[in-house]
Amino acid sequence: MAQILAPTMQWQTKITKSSAFAGPLSGKSWSSVVLKQRKSANTRSCRKFRVFAIKAENDVVNRLEGLLNLDVTPYTDKIIAEYIWIGGSGIDLRSKSRTISKPVQHPSELPKWNYDGSSTGQAPGEDSEVILYPQAIFKDPFRGGNNILVLCDAYTPAGEPIPTNKRARAAEIFSHPKVISEIPWYGIEQEYTLLQTNVRWPLGWPVGGYPGPQGPYYCGVGADKSFGRDISDAHYKACLYAGINISGTNGEVMPGQWEYQVGPSVGIEAGDHIWCSRYLLERITEQAGVVLTLDPKPIEGDWNGAGCHTNYSTKSMRDEGGFEVIKKAILNLSLRHQDHISAYGEGNERRLTGKHETANINTFSWGVANRGCSIRVGRDTEKQGKGYLEDRRPASNMDPYIVTSLLAETTLLWEPTLEAEALAAQKLSLKV
Template identity: 45%
Template sequence: MTKYKLEYIWLDGYTPTPNLRGKTQIKAFDSFPTLEQLPLWGFDGSSTKQAEGSSSDCVLKPVRHFPDPARTNGVLVLCEVMMPDGKTPHPSNKRATILDDEGAWFGFEQEYFFYKNGRPLGFPETGFPAPQGPYYTGVGYSNVGSVARQIVEEHLDLCLAAGINHEGINAEVAKGQWEFQIFGKGSKRAADEMWMARYLMQRLCEKYEIDIEYHCKPLGDTDWNGSGMHANFSTSYMREVGGKEYFEKLMAAFGDAREDHIAVYGPDNHMRLTGKHETASIHTFSWGVADRGASIRVPHSFVNNGYKGYLEDRRPNSMGDPYQIASQILKTISTVPTEVSAAA
């Protein structure tokens, strides 16, 4: 029997954006445990805004698990929060109620800032560094510093070793700003892996004494970029049938549901979706071919392939909950009939 370190990870009850939480228990197994072997585990919900002190019990239900490459015999256990009966989803448990479709593919582009001593990594103690321009996909100490690339490379290795479908990294437009991409088939799977990638990044940064700043516009009303979490999406029908008529109906549905999308695309998005810095206004909906300033960017490949493939919703922000983002996208798609002609 081997003793495994089981790190139970969940989302707390803070709003509008939940925080990641984690605690460890040790269990002995003959080999790496299956999901079914992982027990329910209680926690004090009064400390995470998920219960009152007079009745504080909440329950963690394992739903996904991954090897933990940072620990010997470690297991990362992603959990849903349940009520004390262990069966009823807690009101904060968004994962349990979202729409899911294994034929729906999602690719999330997580932007974020490294922060140290209350300012982006690489910023001087007062004022600002040189203007934006050389930092995006930049190379060299003056552009990316001495530690950021070390962190993102280590994070990439951790994600891949854990079996998370991490698809790429790059330095972003602002000093101290970076991005990683996560892809998954099915809204739950994609969102699960985004939350786990966030967890691994935040835990990794502890040893560097650096924080991750997810706020979508941490530098306020300045010419410095904000952070998004662009959502690339497709369904089986979009990839295999598509067509111009269907696409136009789909865009009309997204326009009609604009407020529903904005409501779950992350807090403070009005600070980011200003119509500047390659964003569409929060008050409008638009689409455009290769247009980074549109609400939904349509790749040339989509049009050239007979209006088939994937689309990119550029409105979700870096603080958004990928469970709710993916679910809302699927809700809107579900309102569009698929019996229309596929002719371009």
């Protein structure tokens, strides 16, 4: 879509009678358009510009924008609900729309729905109906008004969670009385990479070539260091509008890679907010004509991978004496290292190599302020004797329902044998 900047009010587009064209303007013809100022004494207020979109394929002015931005609230109480669910790969997102008779405030006010699971790899063709259960509501930044995004999980007609429904198991763990009493907080750092369409090569990189080595790109500023900032900023505002608890964003170490943070969120909310934030990012990159990937190592070689570092704390960790509780949690995590690794994302072995700010996938480690460890504890946590831990193992394509609930299960519900606990404490130099 070609875009033409034309000033409002004080300026107008004037095409002379001697123009070489008659009818719709072609892309080349715009160079002959002369912008002339209207004769007006009040010219200093010319500050604003409107964007006119020109359809490049047939050079017809695009009039869809007016319809897309229609405010229907004066004419109907009906709203549009976009039902969102996780597809058959466990990482892809699907959605479809339906009309609801009036605005709603809670998922319980929404009807269940169904979809063709045979088309998403989640059901056989002879019994393809999968049922959507609304679980969380967010404001829709694309349609605006009272329209909503509805995050759902999926069940069989008999009411059993389908295999890709990881939310149901997470909800069980987060509803355990011991977990509820500890009020688990999560802060999730979602990294992602933007790719050029068709060539599947990072945004800002020369096609088939490489930019300069890593160093100037992390939190960098400038056309030669920051690629895709508009997408990051648009996503940031869309999340705030939707009601997602986004807390920040920044450019990452590899050029064309970005990160945003969601949290602190309590329990199941952390997974809901990450999944909806991913949906918004997919929609925004779709509109921008850029490909989003959550691959944990999109470019092989001396380039950083993409993770989803998960900051975690319980009430006991945040209270006085919490550092000892954190060390006990680290001990438990060390004993279930392989269980966590197997659930922390596909392709993570390409990222967790012991290089590029990662620990080796086969070795559990922890340290204060050490980004080369499996678990990092911040300097402030050590100094204050309470706080949180950061699990640096999850890949960028991890399922947040799995990671958050597994952290709670391992640190709050799972009990190791005394022998295993003693051996692990000795190995990790932990006194608990």
